[in-house]
Amino acid sequence: MEKNSSNMIPLTENSPHKKEMVCIFGTGDFGRSLGYKMLQCGYSIVFGSRNAQTSSLIPKGTEVLSHREAAQKADIIIVAIQRQHYNFLTELTEVLHGKVLVDVSNNLKINQYPESNAEYLAQLVPGAKVVKAFNTVSAWALQSGTLDASRQVFVCGDDNKAKQMVMDIVRTLGLTPLDQGSLLAAREIENYPLQLFPMWKFPIYLAIGLSAFFFFYSLIRDVIYPYVHENKDLSFFIVISIPNRVCPIVALILLALVYLPGIIAAILQLHRGTKYSRFPDWLDKWMLCRKQLGLVALVFAFLHVLYTLVIPIRYYVRWRLNVYVISQIKDNRTDPFNNTNGWISDSYLALGILGFFLFVLLGITSLPSVSNSVNWREFRFVQSKLGYLTLILCTAHTLVYGGKRFLNPSMYRWYLPAAYMLSLIVPCIVLAIKFVLIFPCIDRPLTQIRQGWERNSKGSKQSYYNDSKSAV
Amino acid sequence: MEKNSSNMIPLTENSPHKKEMVCIFGTGDFGRSLGYKMLQCGYSIVFGSRNAQTSSLIPKGTEVLSHREAAQKADIIIVAIQRQHYNFLTELTEVLHGKVLVDVSNNLKINQYPESNAEYLAQLVPGAKVVKAFNTVSAWALQSGTLDASRQVFVCGDDNKAKQMVMDIVRTLGLTPLDQGSLLAAREIENYPLQLFPMWKFPIYLAIGLSAFFFFYSLIRDVIYPYVHENKDLSFFIVISIPNRVCPIVALILLALVYLPGIIAAILQLHRGTKYSRFPDWLDKWMLCRKQLGLVALVFAFLHVLYTLVIPIRYYVRWRLNVYVISQIKDNRTDPFNNTNGWISDSYLALGILGFFLFVLLGITSLPSVSNSVNWREFRFVQSKLGYLTLILCTAHTLVYGGKRFLNPSMYRWYLPAAYMLSLIVPCIVLAIKFVLIFPCIDRPLTQIRQGWERNSKGSKQSYYNDSKSAV
Amino acid sequence: MEKNSSNMIPLTENSPHKKEMVCIFGTGDFGRSLGYKMLQCGYSIVFGSRNAQTSSLIPKGTEVLSHREAAQKADIIIVAIQRQHYNFLTELTEVLHGKVLVDVSNNLKINQYPESNAEYLAQLVPGAKVVKAFNTVSAWALQSGTLDASRQVFVCGDDNKAKQMVMDIVRTLGLTPLDQGSLLAAREIENYPLQLFPMWKFPIYLAIGLSAFFFFYSLIRDVIYPYVHENKDLSFFIVISIPNRVCPIVALILLALVYLPGIIAAILQLHRGTKYSRFPDWLDKWMLCRKQLGLVALVFAFLHVLYTLVIPIRYYVRWRLNVYVISQIKDNRTDPFNNTNGWISDSYLALGILGFFLFVLLGITSLPSVSNSVNWREFRFVQSKLGYLTLILCTAHTLVYGGKRFLNPSMYRWYLPAAYMLSLIVPCIVLAIKFVLIFPCIDRPLTQIRQGWERNSKGSKQSYYNDSKSAV
Structure with a gap:
C-alpha cells in the first residue's frame, strides 16, 4: 500500500492480481x-x-x-x-x-x-x-x-x-x-x-470471605453447640446441611450488594444536587462489578437449589422421617394436619422457586449475545425492574423461612441468632431505602438531576471528565 | 472527507496525520x-x-x-x-x-x-x-x-x-x-x-390469559369443590399445587401453538396450490413470534420442573405419606407393590425428563450466539425435528400422567374434566395433522409447492411482494 | 465500480447519487x-x-x-x-x-x-x-x-x-x-x-454406543439376574433406574475422554522430544472434537441429575420406604442412626452437586458469546484447571457412591462387577497420568518442548505443515 x-x-485495499x-x-x-x-x-x-x-x-x-x-x-x-x-x-x-x-x-x-x-x-x-x-x-x-x-x-x-x-x-x-x-x-x-478475570476478583473474594464467616458461624451453632450441650455428633452436617445454610445467605447478601451502590449513588446525587461530580473511587469500582457480583450470587443460589432438592434423598433425612413415624405409632397418635404449617411451607418454597427463576432469567439476559439483542430500555427494564423483584422475592423467601420461629428466643444458641437472620440485614436496608426513593417527592428531583439538571448550576466547577462515571 | x-x-478513510x-x-x-x-x-x-x-x-x-x-x-x-x-x-x-x-x-x-x-x-x-x-x-x-x-x-x-x-x-x-x-x-x-419487547407481547399476554383461566378452573375443582362437598380447607393449594397444575398445562399448549401456524400454513399452501400468495395477517404475525412463544413455554416448563422437584420437601406431602403409613400399620396390612403403578409412575417421570431436556436444548439453540454458529440445515433440524420430538414427549408425558384415571367418570367434579385433559386438545390436534402431512402422497406436492412450483401457474397474478412472507 | x-x-464504495x-x-x-x-x-x-x-x-x-x-x-x-x-x-x-x-x-x-x-x-x-x-x-x-x-x-x-x-x-x-x-x-x-453437525458425529455415536453397552450390561445385572434367581419382575427398572445408572457412567467416561487425548499428546511429545512432528490422524481428530465430547457428557450429566432428583417422587421408592418403616414397626425396633452412612450419603451427594455445578460452568463458558469475551489465559484457566477439577470431583463422586460396598464380593452377579466400577477405569487412568505429568521433573521438559525447544534439533526434517496441528 x-x-x-x-x-x-x-x-x-488489495490490488487485483498480486498479493x-x-x-x-x-x-x-x-x-x-x-x-x-x-x-x-x-x-x-x-x-x-x-x-x-x-x-x-x-x-x-x-x-x-x-x-x-x-x-x-x-x-x-x-x-x-x-x-x-x-x-x-x-x-x-x-x-x-x-x-x-x-x-x-x-x-x-x-x-x-x-x-x-x-x-x-x-x-x-x-x-x-x-x-x-x-x-x-x-x-x-x-x-x-x-x-x-x-x-x-x-x-x-x-x-x-x-x-x-x-x-x-x-x-x-x-x-x-x-x-x-x-x-x-x-x-x-x-x-x-x-489478566485473569480482573472484574471477578472483588466479587469472588467477597463471596469467599462471606462464605467462610457464615460457615464457621453455622459450625458453632449447628455442630459445636449440640456437641457441647447434648453430646450429639453432627459433624457430617459440614458436608450438606451447613453449605446449604451458607449458600442462600451469601447469595442473598451478594444480590443485595448489587443494588446497594445504585442506592448510595442516588443519595449522593440528591445530596449534592448534581450528577456532574465524581463519586468516590470505591463506589465507582463497586458499580462496575455489579454484573459479576450478581453472577456470583446466582452461582450460590444455584448451589442452594441443588442442595435443597437432594434433601429427601439424604440418608439422615430419611432416617429422621422414619423415626418420626415410628414415634407416632409407638405413642399411638397421628399428628393432625396443621394448616398454618402447610401455608408457610408452601409459600416459602414457592417464593424461592419464583425468586430463583427470575434470578436465572437475569443471568441469561447478561449473556453477551442476549444483551446485545435488546435495546437500552429493555435492558434497563430487565436489570432494574426484574432485578428488584428478584431481591424482593428472595428476601420474602428468607423471611417466610423463618416463619413462626422468627423471633423465638429458643432459636438463640450462645446468644447467637440464626445465620439467616443476619443475612436479612442488608437486603432489608436496600429495599427500605429503595421504597423511600420511589416516592414521587423524592423520585422527581432525582430524575431531573439524572437528566442533567443541577441544583446550583453556578457552583458546578467540576471538569467534564468527572462526568464520565457519575450517571447510574 | x-x-x-x-x-x-x-x-x-483517515488521513494519516490530522484527525x-x-x-x-x-x-x-x-x-x-x-x-x-x-x-x-x-x-x-x-x-x-x-x-x-x-x-x-x-x-x-x-x-x-x-x-x-x-x-x-x-x-x-x-x-x-x-x-x-x-x-x-x-x-x-x-x-x-x-x-x-x-x-x-x-x-x-x-x-x-x-x-x-x-x-x-x-x-x-x-x-x-x-x-x-x-x-x-x-x-x-x-x-x-x-x-x-x-x-x-x-x-x-x-x-x-x-x-x-x-x-x-x-x-x-x-x-x-x-x-x-x-x-x-x-x-x-x-x-x-x-419498544419494550414488542415480539414478546402476544406470547406473554396469551400465557397470562391461559394461566388465569386454568388457575381459576383448578381453583374450582381442587379447592372450592372439596370445601363445598367435604368442608376441607385446602386453600394453601393455591401456593404450589395449583401453580404446578397450571404451569405444565400452559407450557404444553404454548408449545403446541408454536407448531400450529406451520401446519395451518401448509394446509393453506396445499389448498391454494402455490406459495406465492399472501397469508392472512394474523398468521404472519403468529409465525413471526413462534420463537418467543416457545421460550415462554420453556419458562412455564422450567417452573413446572422446580415445583415438581420440591414435592417431597412439602410439609403437606410428608404429612400425607405419614398418615398413609400409619393407616397401614393400624389396619395391620402392607399394601403390595403394584407393577402397573411402577411402570406408569416411572414412564410419566421419564417422559417428562426427556421432554424437558429437549426443551432446554431447543432453548439453548435459540440463543443468538449459538444459532449464529450453525448452518441453515442444522438449524432446521434442531427447530423442526427436535421440536416435534419435544412436543410428542411432552404430550405423552401428560397422557401417561392421566394413566388409568384417564376416562374415569369419578374424575369429573361438577361435570368439569381434569384440567390436564383440556391441555391435551391442541397438542393432539397438531400431532394428528402433522402425522397426516408427512404421508408421502401429501408431503410430495407440498415440497414441490415450497420449491416454487404452482398448480395453476397461469392464474398466479399476485405481485412478488406477497411472496416475501409466504414461505414457511 | x-x-x-x-x-x-x-x-x-458507493457513488453518492446513483446506486x-x-x-x-x-x-x-x-x-x-x-x-x-x-x-x-x-x-x-x-x-x-x-x-x-x-x-x-x-x-x-x-x-x-x-x-x-x-x-x-x-x-x-x-x-x-x-x-x-x-x-x-x-x-x-x-x-x-x-x-x-x-x-x-x-x-x-x-x-x-x-x-x-x-x-x-x-x-x-x-x-x-x-x-x-x-x-x-x-x-x-x-x-x-x-x-x-x-x-x-x-x-x-x-x-x-x-x-x-x-x-x-x-x-x-x-x-x-x-x-x-x-x-x-x-x-x-x-x-x-x-453438513449436519459434522463435529458432533463421533461424540454422539460414541455416546450411543457406550449407552447401549451399559444399558444391556445393567439390564443383565439388575433385571434379568433378579428374575432368574429370585423370580422378581423388575422390568420397570428400564424406564428410570437403568437410565439413571447409564447416564452418569457415560457422562464420566466421556468427560475422561475429553482429557485423554491431551495426555496422549503430552506423552508423544515427551517421547519424540519435539512438538514439530505430526500426531496420528485419529489423535488430531479426537482433539478437535473435545468440546463436543464435553458437551455430550454434560447432557448425560444433566439427565442423571434430573433422574436422581425425581427419585423420592417415584412410586417404587415410596413403596419401598413404607415397607421399610412397617417392617421396623413389626419387628418392634428402630434402626439407630449410622454416622458413617450419614457421612457417605452426604459426601456422595455434595461431590456430585459440586461436580455438576462446575460442569455447567464449563458448558456456559463454551457458549460462543461467552468464550469470545474472555482472553486466552482465562479460557485456558477455565477449560483446563476447572475441567480437571470437574473430572476429579465426578470421579470422587463415583468412588464414594461405591462406599463400603466397593470391593464387596456380594456385589458381583454372574461374575459381573457393578457397572459404575467399569466407568471408573478411564477417569482413574487419566487422573493418574496427569498427576505424574505435573511433577516438575516431567513438566519442565514438556513446557520447553511446547515452547518450541527440540531435543535433537539437527534431526528435525519434518515440513512446517506438520506443525499446524501438533501443539496441544
Missing part, C-alpha cells in the same frame, strides 16, 4: 504461525532473521533474509521478537523510515516495564509508524484455526492510516479488529492477556 | 457524551451552541462556537438537539448545503409525529444529506464505556456516501453499524428504542 | 429473493433470463433482459442458476470478460462433482473473476428478514478486488462476510450447508 511513487493512482508483501522479523513460534496464517490468506511473506538461512520449520513459499533485506521488501513489518532483543532495530532506522512496524509482543508480568513495549519500539525507531496488534492471539490458535477463545484483536497506534492497514490484515485473517485509539493504549492492551 | 477542492487526491473534524450541534447530555467519546477516538470536535461560551462541562480540547461558525468547520454535523428546536436550522441552509447532517433524536412516544424526525430535518434543510444514526445508544453507555446493552447502531439515509461516512465513525467508536436502507427507515429506527 | 474509463477518479447496478442470472426462487433484498438495500437490479419477459413474480423496479443484455449493464453478475445449466455461459465469454461472476450454487450431495461449482464456472468463463458467496444463505431467510440462523456468508475467490466488491455487498445486506481465501476453498464452502 502507500506506494510513494504512484500517489495519483487510487489506493485499492501484498508483509515482512516478519523473527522466526520463532509466533512469527512462523502468523506467517503461515497470512500466507494462507493470500499475503506474500518474507522473514527477517539474524541467520538468514531457510529453516525446515519456515512455511513453504516464503524466504528468510537478513533483517535489512527483508524490511526493504515490504511496507508492513511485524516485529515478532521479544522486547529485550529490540535494540538491533536502531541500526535499521533509515530502512524502517516511514514503514509500519507492528508490535505483537507481550510481557510476563503486568506493568513489567515503565513504558509499554510498543512505545519503547516507537522511541527506538522514531521514523516508523508503530502499531500494536495481535498480542492477544495465541500462536496455537492461529495454527490450528480453532479460535475457541476470543477472535478480538486490539489495535492501537498514533498513525490512523497505518492502523487501518493493520486492521485490514486482521479482518482478512478472519479476526475482529478493535480500534483502541492512540499508542498510549498499548500499555493496557499489553496487560490484557496477562 | 469530501473535500471539493481536491478531488484528484485519493480519499483516504477529521466533526461538529456537534447542542451541548446537552447526549451531545457532550458523544463528543467526549469521539474525542477519545481521535476526532476533532467543535460544538455549535446558542450561547457560544465554553462551559465547564464541555470536554477539554474542544471549542464551542455559534452554530454557523461550527458548521463551517466540519463536513459532518451531528444534530444533538430535540426536534422541537430544529426550526433555527432553516437559517443555516446555505452553510449546511452539501454537508452531512446526522439526526440522533428520539421521541417520547411511538409514532409521535406524522413523519420521522430525520425526514423532518431533511425537509427543513433540503440541501443537506441527512443520515439517521446513534439514536439507540444511551448517553450513559457512551460515557462509561460499559456498553452492556446493544452495540448496534442503526443507520439509514438517502445518500450512500454520507451513510458510509457515518458508519465509519460508528465503527471507530467501537460500535456496530447496521445499514437499514433509505431515510424511510428512520421512522422504524426512531420507534425502536421506545 | 471498476470503471475502466475513469481510472483517475477515486473509487468510492450500483447488479445483474442476476436466473429468476428462480433464490435469484428473486436475493434481487428483492438487494433492491431494498439500494442496488439497481437487472435480471438475465432465457425468456426475457417480466414475470409477475419479479420484484417491481427491476427489468428482465436476455443474459447478454443484462450482463452488459453491470460489473457484477450473480449466477443464480443450477450447475447443470452453466454451459450456455461459454457463449457469453467476451461479454463476461473482466466481470465479477458470483457463484451462489449448492449441490445436493457432499462432493457431488470432481471440482467445485465455482471452479467449474471459472473454467467455463476464463476471462471472468469468479467469486463464491451466498450459498449458505437460505432464500426464505432473505425474504422474511428473520435470519434466525447464521448471518455468516463465506466468500472466496482468486481476485482480491472482486472479492472485496462482493464482501461490500454482503455487508450492505446486513450479513457478515468471512473471507475464506482463494477459489480452492469453494469446495469446502459448497459442502458446508450440506
Whole structure:
C-alpha cells in the first residue's frame, strides 16, 4: 500500500492480481504461525532473521533474509521478537523510515516495564509508524484455526492510516479488529492477556470471605453447640446441611450488594444536587462489578437449589422421617394436619422457586449475545425492574423461612441468632431505602438531576471528565 | 472527507496525520457524551451552541462556537438537539448545503409525529444529506464505556456516501453499524428504542390469559369443590399445587401453538396450490413470534420442573405419606407393590425428563450466539425435528400422567374434566395433522409447492411482494 | 465500480447519487429473493433470463433482459442458476470478460462433482473473476428478514478486488462476510450447508454406543439376574433406574475422554522430544472434537441429575420406604442412626452437586458469546484447571457412591462387577497420568518442548505443515 511513487493512482485495499508483501522479523513460534496464517490468506511473506538461512520449520513459499533485506521488501513489518532483543532495530532506522512496524509482543508480568513495549519500539525507531496488534492471539490458535477463545484483536497506534492497514490484515485473517485509539493504549492492551478475570476478583473474594464467616458461624451453632450441650455428633452436617445454610445467605447478601451502590449513588446525587461530580473511587469500582457480583450470587443460589432438592434423598433425612413415624405409632397418635404449617411451607418454597427463576432469567439476559439483542430500555427494564423483584422475592423467601420461629428466643444458641437472620440485614436496608426513593417527592428531583439538571448550576466547577462515571 | 477542492487526491478513510473534524450541534447530555467519546477516538470536535461560551462541562480540547461558525468547520454535523428546536436550522441552509447532517433524536412516544424526525430535518434543510444514526445508544453507555446493552447502531439515509461516512465513525467508536436502507427507515429506527419487547407481547399476554383461566378452573375443582362437598380447607393449594397444575398445562399448549401456524400454513399452501400468495395477517404475525412463544413455554416448563422437584420437601406431602403409613400399620396390612403403578409412575417421570431436556436444548439453540454458529440445515433440524420430538414427549408425558384415571367418570367434579385433559386438545390436534402431512402422497406436492412450483401457474397474478412472507 | 474509463477518479464504495447496478442470472426462487433484498438495500437490479419477459413474480423496479443484455449493464453478475445449466455461459465469454461472476450454487450431495461449482464456472468463463458467496444463505431467510440462523456468508475467490466488491455487498445486506481465501476453498464452502453437525458425529455415536453397552450390561445385572434367581419382575427398572445408572457412567467416561487425548499428546511429545512432528490422524481428530465430547457428557450429566432428583417422587421408592418403616414397626425396633452412612450419603451427594455445578460452568463458558469475551489465559484457566477439577470431583463422586460396598464380593452377579466400577477405569487412568505429568521433573521438559525447544534439533526434517496441528 502507500506506494510513494504512484500517489495519483487510487489506493485499492488489495490490488487485483498480486498479493501484498508483509515482512516478519523473527522466526520463532509466533512469527512462523502468523506467517503461515497470512500466507494462507493470500499475503506474500518474507522473514527477517539474524541467520538468514531457510529453516525446515519456515512455511513453504516464503524466504528468510537478513533483517535489512527483508524490511526493504515490504511496507508492513511485524516485529515478532521479544522486547529485550529490540535494540538491533536502531541500526535499521533509515530502512524502517516511514514503514509500519507492528508490535505483537507481550510481557510476563503486568506493568513489567515503565513504558509499554510498543512505545519503547516507537522511541527506538522514531521514523516508523508503530502499531500494536495481535498480542492477544495465541500462536496455537492461529495454527490450528480453532479460535475457541476470543477472535478480538486490539489495535492501537498514533498513525490512523497505518492502523487501518493493520486492521485490514486482521479482518482478512478472519479476526475482529478493535480500534483502541492512540499508542498510549498499548500499555493496557499489553496487560490484557496477562489478566485473569480482573472484574471477578472483588466479587469472588467477597463471596469467599462471606462464605467462610457464615460457615464457621453455622459450625458453632449447628455442630459445636449440640456437641457441647447434648453430646450429639453432627459433624457430617459440614458436608450438606451447613453449605446449604451458607449458600442462600451469601447469595442473598451478594444480590443485595448489587443494588446497594445504585442506592448510595442516588443519595449522593440528591445530596449534592448534581450528577456532574465524581463519586468516590470505591463506589465507582463497586458499580462496575455489579454484573459479576450478581453472577456470583446466582452461582450460590444455584448451589442452594441443588442442595435443597437432594434433601429427601439424604440418608439422615430419611432416617429422621422414619423415626418420626415410628414415634407416632409407638405413642399411638397421628399428628393432625396443621394448616398454618402447610401455608408457610408452601409459600416459602414457592417464593424461592419464583425468586430463583427470575434470578436465572437475569443471568441469561447478561449473556453477551442476549444483551446485545435488546435495546437500552429493555435492558434497563430487565436489570432494574426484574432485578428488584428478584431481591424482593428472595428476601420474602428468607423471611417466610423463618416463619413462626422468627423471633423465638429458643432459636438463640450462645446468644447467637440464626445465620439467616443476619443475612436479612442488608437486603432489608436496600429495599427500605429503595421504597423511600420511589416516592414521587423524592423520585422527581432525582430524575431531573439524572437528566442533567443541577441544583446550583453556578457552583458546578467540576471538569467534564468527572462526568464520565457519575450517571447510574 | 469530501473535500471539493481536491478531488484528484485519493480519499483516504483517515488521513494519516490530522484527525477529521466533526461538529456537534447542542451541548446537552447526549451531545457532550458523544463528543467526549469521539474525542477519545481521535476526532476533532467543535460544538455549535446558542450561547457560544465554553462551559465547564464541555470536554477539554474542544471549542464551542455559534452554530454557523461550527458548521463551517466540519463536513459532518451531528444534530444533538430535540426536534422541537430544529426550526433555527432553516437559517443555516446555505452553510449546511452539501454537508452531512446526522439526526440522533428520539421521541417520547411511538409514532409521535406524522413523519420521522430525520425526514423532518431533511425537509427543513433540503440541501443537506441527512443520515439517521446513534439514536439507540444511551448517553450513559457512551460515557462509561460499559456498553452492556446493544452495540448496534442503526443507520439509514438517502445518500450512500454520507451513510458510509457515518458508519465509519460508528465503527471507530467501537460500535456496530447496521445499514437499514433509505431515510424511510428512520421512522422504524426512531420507534425502536421506545419498544419494550414488542415480539414478546402476544406470547406473554396469551400465557397470562391461559394461566388465569386454568388457575381459576383448578381453583374450582381442587379447592372450592372439596370445601363445598367435604368442608376441607385446602386453600394453601393455591401456593404450589395449583401453580404446578397450571404451569405444565400452559407450557404444553404454548408449545403446541408454536407448531400450529406451520401446519395451518401448509394446509393453506396445499389448498391454494402455490406459495406465492399472501397469508392472512394474523398468521404472519403468529409465525413471526413462534420463537418467543416457545421460550415462554420453556419458562412455564422450567417452573413446572422446580415445583415438581420440591414435592417431597412439602410439609403437606410428608404429612400425607405419614398418615398413609400409619393407616397401614393400624389396619395391620402392607399394601403390595403394584407393577402397573411402577411402570406408569416411572414412564410419566421419564417422559417428562426427556421432554424437558429437549426443551432446554431447543432453548439453548435459540440463543443468538449459538444459532449464529450453525448452518441453515442444522438449524432446521434442531427447530423442526427436535421440536416435534419435544412436543410428542411432552404430550405423552401428560397422557401417561392421566394413566388409568384417564376416562374415569369419578374424575369429573361438577361435570368439569381434569384440567390436564383440556391441555391435551391442541397438542393432539397438531400431532394428528402433522402425522397426516408427512404421508408421502401429501408431503410430495407440498415440497414441490415450497420449491416454487404452482398448480395453476397461469392464474398466479399476485405481485412478488406477497411472496416475501409466504414461505414457511 | 471498476470503471475502466475513469481510472483517475477515486473509487468510492458507493457513488453518492446513483446506486450500483447488479445483474442476476436466473429468476428462480433464490435469484428473486436475493434481487428483492438487494433492491431494498439500494442496488439497481437487472435480471438475465432465457425468456426475457417480466414475470409477475419479479420484484417491481427491476427489468428482465436476455443474459447478454443484462450482463452488459453491470460489473457484477450473480449466477443464480443450477450447475447443470452453466454451459450456455461459454457463449457469453467476451461479454463476461473482466466481470465479477458470483457463484451462489449448492449441490445436493457432499462432493457431488470432481471440482467445485465455482471452479467449474471459472473454467467455463476464463476471462471472468469468479467469486463464491451466498450459498449458505437460505432464500426464505432473505425474504422474511428473520435470519434466525447464521448471518455468516463465506466468500472466496482468486481476485482480491472482486472479492472485496462482493464482501461490500454482503455487508450492505446486513450479513457478515468471512473471507475464506482463494477459489480452492469453494469446495469446502459448497459442502458446508450440506453438513449436519459434522463435529458432533463421533461424540454422539460414541455416546450411543457406550449407552447401549451399559444399558444391556445393567439390564443383565439388575433385571434379568433378579428374575432368574429370585423370580422378581423388575422390568420397570428400564424406564428410570437403568437410565439413571447409564447416564452418569457415560457422562464420566466421556468427560475422561475429553482429557485423554491431551495426555496422549503430552506423552508423544515427551517421547519424540519435539512438538514439530505430526500426531496420528485419529489423535488430531479426537482433539478437535473435545468440546463436543464435553458437551455430550454434560447432557448425560444433566439427565442423571434430573433422574436422581425425581427419585423420592417415584412410586417404587415410596413403596419401598413404607415397607421399610412397617417392617421396623413389626419387628418392634428402630434402626439407630449410622454416622458413617450419614457421612457417605452426604459426601456422595455434595461431590456430585459440586461436580455438576462446575460442569455447567464449563458448558456456559463454551457458549460462543461467552468464550469470545474472555482472553486466552482465562479460557485456558477455565477449560483446563476447572475441567480437571470437574473430572476429579465426578470421579470422587463415583468412588464414594461405591462406599463400603466397593470391593464387596456380594456385589458381583454372574461374575459381573457393578457397572459404575467399569466407568471408573478411564477417569482413574487419566487422573493418574496427569498427576505424574505435573511433577516438575516431567513438566519442565514438556513446557520447553511446547515452547518450541527440540531435543535433537539437527534431526528435525519434518515440513512446517506438520506443525499446524501438533501443539496441544
